[in-house]
Amino acid sequence: MHQYVGLIVLFPLIGLLVNGLLGRKIKNETIVGIIGSGAVGLSFLVAAAIFIEMLGMPADGRSQTVTLFTWIAAGSLKVSASYLVDQLSILMTLVVTGVGFLIHIYSIGYMHGDRGFWRFFTYLNLFIFAMLNLVLADNYLLMFLGWEGVGLCSYLLIGFWYDRKFEGVKITWTGDAANKAFWVNRIGDFAFMIGMFLIFREFGTLTFNEVMGDAETLAVGNSTVFWITLLLFLGATGKSAQIPLFVWLPDAMAGPTPVSALIHAATMVTAGVYMVARNSALYALAPDTMTVVAIGGAMTAIMAASIGIAQNDIKKVLAYSTVSQLGFMFLALGVGAFTAAIFHVMTHAFFKACLFLGSGSVIHAMHEEQDIRHMGGLKKIMPYTYWTFLISSFAIAGFPPLSGFFSKDEILWKAFADGSAVFWFIGAAAALMTAFYMFRMVTLTFEGEPRWAKDKHPHESPATMTLPLVVLAALAVIGGFVGVPAALGGGNAIEQWLHPVFVQAHHSLALPAHHDHATEYLLMAISVAIGVTGFWFGRSVFLKNPDADRTIAAKTGVLYRLLANKYYVDDAYHATVVNPIVKTSDRFLFGIFDVRIIDGAVNGLAKTTGWVSSMLRYLQTGVVQNYAALVVVGIVVILGILIFT
């Protein structure tokens, strides 16, 4: 079955071409929607078939490379369009196509009546196509193609409603938000590219398997590998919204909500996590980079979670929550728990997609109202949305036995056991905040008395929207059972499944084996207690007084303003990076360099030409006989030269 992997990528490409070229003519939303969703659905079926066949294979035969054609052959650089189908990539493919398919279905309902309906599905299919290239690529260059492709789709979809206003720091409309996402990602992409060049210089190849094979001979602490991994991580911070490049993700919420669910929660932003996991063998050789990754992840987790507490836009809360959860994943990667990171990628895709789609359903019902202070009491009106949202909130807060409990707990346990108690403490604090802001949001949105204007008539969303919600909520419930740890009597199936992919990294890291179940039980109990505490606080405080934010703000003063203004990171970036660049461009590059030097050179050339011509024109007497005489003189001279030499 492995050889059919090309089909997985082909279907979205066909969908994109059909909708992109004919969508404007088709006009029928149902047909456009079916083509777009069907393409992704077919990809999912093929991926599932390959996955099922892999399950029946011996562990060492599961990983295969399928070469479609040679893409670039230039000297020693040989890059082929080939896909690496292994345990890791097929898992990511299943998540991308599976969650992607559900979100496509949802979009049929959500985007109903939008004049850009066909354009939306074209972009979505383009995104799936690029994302599949990213996760299936067997070399850095093809991965980079997908990496840039998803960045482009992110840009196109954030600015999808290009004529709408959008509020943000120095942002007034959706186009600004799209540009911001593109530019910030550009910084990360640049680092990724430099890292890729370094890899080619060091290893002479860009194929994952060959690089990892060569890496086996290198010593731990190799300085080139340190720089390679650090640059790749900087690339990941751009795409996966980590400190210092996380600022674009909250503003990416300018896009339609299915986009936020698909690209800015479930799939694209996890590309950085996937990339680091794919290069686990290299990262294991650079302990310093691992420390940087772990610290960056932990800082991002706690910082974004604390910002999430003070946000009032339902999508902004979820956006900061996503940044925070991505921080958890990087924390796991940093301590060498690659499996836990990928596990969390998967469960997070389920519950966060469900939460985003649920928020979209609410926004849809409230007629584009996104402020949770103006909601409330939607529980009875939108039961499907409420229950799925609630289940996913429990999952993200880490209530057993929902999926988030297992994956988050695995990360916290590994952070404690293989990292340090500090990492565990930061993670636990972030988890507490997560539970708190999630139930603050649930309570303000769905519980209590309605606080919306009388002229609004909220209603439950159509079946195309609620059905994906139900499926995703079900996945958020059961998704964790593939990773039940040994301490709870589970086989940790996902760890065994991914073991061959990370075996080389684990070998280099040489982590000690843990058999101390008592500590694990204790930490587990603490995280459950944390989840319950957050839930209880978030619920009781805001159920009693929906306006509690004001009381809290008055009591905490500066601290609350700091959180509400996102630690002024955006403002700081504006003051230190954006403004100097804009000023330099305006005053020096435009005012002096462009106007004086570039334009001066061009105008000077024109003036010189004009002056020389005005001198030369005296040669043109206008008397034909003068010209003829010159011709004769010329001929005589030439003849003379020919005859006498």
Add this chain to the structure above:
Amino acid sequence: MIPVHYYLILSAVMFITGVVGVLTRRNAIIIFMSIELMLNSVNLTFVAFSSYLGNEAGQMFVFFVMAVAAAEAAVGLAIVIAIFRNTQTININQVNILKW
């Protein structure tokens, strides 16, 4: 049999006469006649060499030259008439509207 260099000398004299005529005369029609003189000096050279080398190609060239000369004369005279209608003169010193 007259030696071939007699013809060539005659031809050269005719050609130089034509060149001097073109460069010095101001009357457009006389310039035309000078050009015809140059063309025919070339024709003479062609014929002389054709006979000398026993090759007919030169004679064929002469016919082409005559045809082109006829066409050129027709067009040229038409232009001269057009100029005369506009300026009442065919003195080329007074036809200098392209001059700076």
